[in-house]
Amino acid sequence: MRWTVPNILTVVRLIAAPLVGLVFLLLPRPAADWAALLLFLFASLTDYLDGWLARKWGQISRFGAMLDPIADKAMVVIALAVLLGLHGISDWTLIPVSAILFREVFVSGLREFLGETAGLLKVTKLAKWKTTVQMVAIALLFGWGLFDHYFIMQTFGMSPEIVTGILTGEIADDVGLIWKYYGLIAVSYGGLVLLWIAAGLTLVTGWDYFRKAMPYLRESP
Template sequence: MRWTIPNILSVLRLIAAPMVAVMFLYFTRPWADWFALCLFLVASVTDWFDGYLARAWGQETKMGAMIDPIADKAMVVIALMVLVGYSGAHWTPWLVLPATVILFREVFVSGLREFLGDVAGTLKVTKLAKWKTATQMVAIAFLFGQGVFEHYLGMSVIGMDQEIVDAVMTGETEDLLGLRWKFEGMVWTGRTGLVLLWIAAALTAVTGFDYFKKSLPHLKD
C-alpha cells in the first residue's frame, strides 16, 4: 500500500468509524454526543478531501479505491446504530425505518459486489450515489447535534417542577438558563436530521435498485 496523504485520510476515517460508538461507552452525555459529533464531522470532511487530493495529485490507488467506500459505509452504519440505540423514545420510531432501509441497501449491495467480483468495478458510481452519501452524513451530523441540545436542556431543568418549566417556555418567567433556545435547537436539529435521513433513505433505495438493475446482465446463468 502506498502511504499517500489521501490513503492516510481514508485509513484514519476507517479507524474513526468505531470510535463514534466508543465515545458513548467511555464518556457521559452530552460529552459523548459532542465528541461523536466532532469526530463524525471531521471524518465526513476528510471523505471529500481524500478523493479530491487523490485526483488532483494523481495519487489514485487500488487500496484507496477499496478503503474509501468501506470507510464511508462504516461511518454511516455505526453512527446510525448509535443514534437508534441512544435516541429518546420520542425520536426512535422515526429513525428506525430510514435506518433500516439504509442498512439493508448497504448489506445488499456489498454482498452483490462480492458476488460479482471483478465485474463490480465496471459498475460506475453515479452522482446520485454521491449525493446519497453526502445527505446521509449531513443528516447524521444534525441528529448528533440534536442529542447535544437535548442533554443540555435536560441538565438545565434538573430540580425544576413542570409548572416552572412551562412558565419559562411560555415566557411568563424569565428564561435565565436559556431553556427556550435549547428546546428550539433540539427540535429543529432533530426535525432537520430526520427529514434529511428520510431523503437519504429514498436516495439509498433508488441507488440500490439502480445498482441491482445494472448488475442483472451479469447474474444470468
C-alpha cells in the same frame, strides 16, 4: 501499498469509525456526545478530502479505492447503531435506518458477486447526493442528543419549567427565548427529516445498481 496523504486520511477515517461508539464507554456525557459528533464531522470531511487530494495530486491507488468505501460504510453503520441507542428504537428511526443498512449490505453483496465486472456499479451523482444528505442527517441527529439532554438546560439556561411554559403558552412575552427554543427544535427534527430523505435516495440508488447488474445475474441459456 503507498502511504500517501489520501490513503492516510482514509485509514484515519476507518479508525475513527468504531471510536464514534466507543467514546460512550470511555467518556461521560456530554463529553461523549461532543466527541462522537466531532469524530463524525472529521470523518465526513476526510471522506471528501481524501478523494479530492488523490485526484489533484495524481495519487489514486488500488489500496485507497478498496479501503475508501469500507471506511465510509463502517462510519455510517456504526453511527446509525449509536444513534438508535441514544434516541431509542421507534418507527421514525428504525424504518429509515433499516432501509439504509439493507441497501449497504445488498450493494456490497452485488459488488462482491460481480467481482471483476463490479466496475459497472460506479458511484452515480445521485449516490453522491445520498451520501451527502446521509452525513448531514447523522450529524444533526448527534446534535439532537446534545440538544435534548444538555443544550436546553445547561448551554441555553432553559429549565424544564421554562420549556413547559413555552409549550403551554404561559411564557409568551420573551420572543427571543421562544425563537431560540423552536430554532433548536427545527434543527434537531431537521436531522430526522433528512434521514428519511436519505433512506429514500438509498433505496432509489440501490434499485439502480440492481438494474445495472441484472444482465450479469441471469442464468446462461
